[in-house]
Amino acid sequence: MKNPQIQIFSTLVPSLLLAVSPLAHTAENWPARPVRLVLSFGAPGGAPDLMARLSAPKLTELWGKQVVVDPRSGAGGVLGTDICAKAPPDGYTMVIVSPAHAINPAFRKLPYDSVKDFAPVTKLAEVPNILAIYPPVGAKSAQEMAALAKAKPGAYSYGSAGVGSSQHLAGELFRKVAGINILHVPYKGGGAVVLDLIAGRVQLTFGSATSLPHIRAGRLRALAVTTLKRSAALPDIPSMHESGFPGFEAAAWYGLLLPARTPQVIVNKQHKDFSAVLMLPEVRDQLLSDTIEPVPSASPKAFADFLAAETTKWGALVRETGAKAE
Secondary structure (H helix, E strand, O other): OHHHHHHHHHHHHHHHHHHHHHHHHHHHHOOOOEEEEEEEEOOOOOOHHHHHHHHHHHHHHHHHHEEEEOOOOOOOHHHHHHHHHHHOOOOOOOEEEEOOOHHHOOOOOOOOOOOOOOEEEEEEEHHHHOOOHHHHHHOHHHHHHHHHHHHHHOOEEEEEEOOHHHHHHHHEEEEEEEOOOOOEOOOOOHHHHHHHHHHHOOOOOEEHHHHHHHHHHOOEEEEEEEOOOOOOOOOOOOOOOOOOOOOOOEEEEEEEEOOHHHHHHHHHHHHHHHHHHHOOOOHHHHHHHOEEEEEOOHHHHHHHHHHHHHHHHHHHHHHOOOOOOO
């Protein structure tokens, strides 16, 4: 007589295999339909938009299925990111996020858990923030700017693209490490900051590449970039690190996320294919010409570790400096 437990086991195993095998088959044969690439941040023509529009046709060709770019910016990146968080974990909804993904938890209650609700895929690119000043201020280096601000506490102000932006926290980091008192003036986007900086209504900013034409024309003066080393896109501008502020890093970066519980085979495929597309000469050269440096992560885990470190770093800075949401 057969053991009842063995009979139950032999009955259940085929059922379990039938239940699991379609999922494995679906993952192995991904994609079987068009893929949605959500942009959580940035205006048309900005870094995320350009990166997506250059990558999507290459990925479409590689995957044999259309990659549809879906701009959903708003609420500091929360709107588009929430779409991905609530999508089925099947690899058909991806989202490109910015530093706001690591910064937002320190400023606001979110409709998702920025760690548990996502499967990190890869870092995509970095865009240096540029410490630029109104030329009559007189500083020729980041150290000179810090010395001027230290000599006149509260006399200088810095503009940013808004509370919680990478530009805002770059300024807060400068304020902390240099031991200076400078006033933060938030704007609704980086364009307005540049106009007021040219007019001298604010004296410095950790701005984006939108300031470059004005730097080249002499209307603004670039002192440093916020990447840890010199940017490949801006090799003539020193980093804050080499300018006397060791370890200073506050670059804008962009990365790719999927919903949590997406099969690892899909995560790995997207990591491999996005990394390959970003490093194609025609894609990389176009990105670098717009000061966007492709820097894909070594692995999904490496990107997960990077996100964890960024979230810890900026959360601590917000608590230490008392930075507030609008």
